[in-house]
Amino acid sequence: MQTKELNNIHRMYYVAVVCPPEIDEKVLQYKHWMRQRFGCKAALKSPAHLTLIAPFWLEEELEQTLKETTKQFQTELLPFEIRLNNFDHFSNRVLFVHTEANESLARLQFETTEHFQQQFPAAVKTDNRPFHPHVTIANRDMSPSAFLKAWEHFSKEDYAASFIADQISLLKLQEGKWHVIEEKKF
Template structure:
């Protein structure tokens, strides 16, 4: 039925193209060194991933827009490499506190981030850009031996979020909406003149 179709969404920080390209180069070098296929996933910093029906998308966009417009742009710093033992190597966000505050803000509207109680939203607990995932043991050992001592630094001003959407998990993500952080007061109600 139209309007009741289910879509998958993710809200991510907008990462500048120059940083995406830098991470793609590092991924490519890693693939060469470890003799694995280069990571094909997007260079994104997710905040929340959820499912919702099409008929609620407009209300969802409005609520997200109201919230994100009130956020102040902030500096995101990426530093060095870390690993999840035996399978993944990534570049962590060094200053996670502001991202965590924004995730707490998003939790206040989580009733809009799920179609029902069985499909809860997934709020990203970790903030990182993946270099490689699902590595076999040999590739992980070789890669971590090489990258545990390497340095990487990058930073950017997070000034927008992207709402990504797809109907089917086999399809690529599409940008449904861009929300700018403008540090504007939101949710202020005008007082009455006379009581």
């Protein structure tokens, strides 16, 4: 009985374009600023990234198949530039670095979702919301009053960076942090 229970352990995963270290370091400074002033810690669990497939639960015994699915991803897209420009927010619950509209990124998100849904239709769901790529600074644990103070600061702050997207990354939640466990260049 205990063996069967172990085989049904589910873990959380997501697929993203992970930002390069220099952008991750800068975004991490913003995340620490939010933690120091408002106690926001949830966004510190992930590296700076653009989510392609939102977090989903999957039986851990299928992890190797999930990694293989990542390795098998193919696209005709060539590496492309992603531009980050200043800050934005979703209502008063999510504060983020704004990502400029990008047709290649939208296509990558569509193709990635389609690819993973073929292999894991029960786990990877279609998100009915419009694709709105962003690099999160603070989210679930930000109070509305903290948002108002933080937005007053970030709305006046300038930030611009760009990088070349040339791979997707599979991340897994382990011991309270998200870690890249597989990557696939395109």
